[in-house]
Amino acid sequence: MKNLTSRNLAVLAGKLALEKQALDIKILDLRKISNISDYFVVCSATVDVHLKAIADNIVGELEKKGIRIWHNEGYPQGRWIILDYVDVVVHIFLEEARQFYDLESLWGDAQVQEVNDNGKVKKTGKKTGLKTRKRKLM
Numbered sequence: 001m002k003n004l005t006s007r008n009l010a011v012l013a014g015k016l017a018l019e020k021q022a023l024d025i026k027i028l029d030l031r032k033i034s035n036i037s038d039y040f041v042v043c044s045a046t047v048d049v050h051l052k053a054i055a056d057n058i059v060g061e062l063e064k065k066g067i068r069i070w071h072n073e074g075y076p077q078g079r080w081i082i083l084d085y086v087d088v089v090v091h092i093f094l095e096e097a098r099q100f101y102d103l104e105s106l107w108g109d110a111q112v113q114e115v116n117d118n119g120k121v122k123k124t125g126k127k128t129g130l131k132t133r134k135r136k137l138m
Contacts (some may be wrong), residue, residue, distance in 0.1 A: 006087035009067070010039035013083075013090050014115035016061050017043045020054040022092065027121065028103070028110035038087040040110070042103055044095045048078035054092050055081045 004012065007029075014025045022043035031038050045051035052075065059069055067085065074081040079097045083090040091103060104112070112124045 004067070006038035009062075009085060009088045010041050011115070011121050013041045013058050013062070013085075013088060014043070014121065015119050016058045017041065017054050017090070017092070018115055018117070018119055019061075020050070020057045022054045023095070024098075025115035026104065027113040027115065028107050029113070030107060030110055033107070033109045037089045039089075040103065040107065041088065041090040042093070042098070043091070044093050044098050046095070048094065051078055051081055051092055051094060055083060055090075058083055058090060 010027045014027055017025055022045060025041070025043040028040040028042065029038070030036065030040060043054065045054055055072070055075070059072070062069070062085075069083055070086050071084040072082060073084075079094050080101070081090075081092045083092070093101070104110075113121050114124055115121050
């Protein structure tokens with residue numbers, strides 16, 4: 001299953017987060033506004049143990065499919081875990097950290113999809129909020 005498109009990988013990561021009851025799962029499409037990554041998957045957890053369970057589920061299930069993580073950060077701190085799959089970056093936050101860093105507003109030009117409680121992905125029909133400048137890696 002290594003030949004997943006970046007969109008399909010983002011959707012799969014969102015559904016794997018849902019398996020561990022992640023909250024408010026959003027997929028931000030960055031393809032037209034940045035070359036950092038194609039998609040961000042952003043979700044919330046209730047406590048640090050929940051945060052780590054979501055991350056472990058995503059990493060473990062993707063590894064079973066032959067998809068290896070490139071880099072991760074935040075496990076020891078337990079407030080914000082980043083799982084970097086290059087074209088897809090998963091951000092798992094404790095709710096207060098998510099509100100503080102507010103990635104959805106920071107990437108305000110991104111088209112947004114939501115993963116609902118049934119695992120269905122739907123477009124919200126709106127962008128995330130504030131306008132962003134096109135970001136490029138140097």
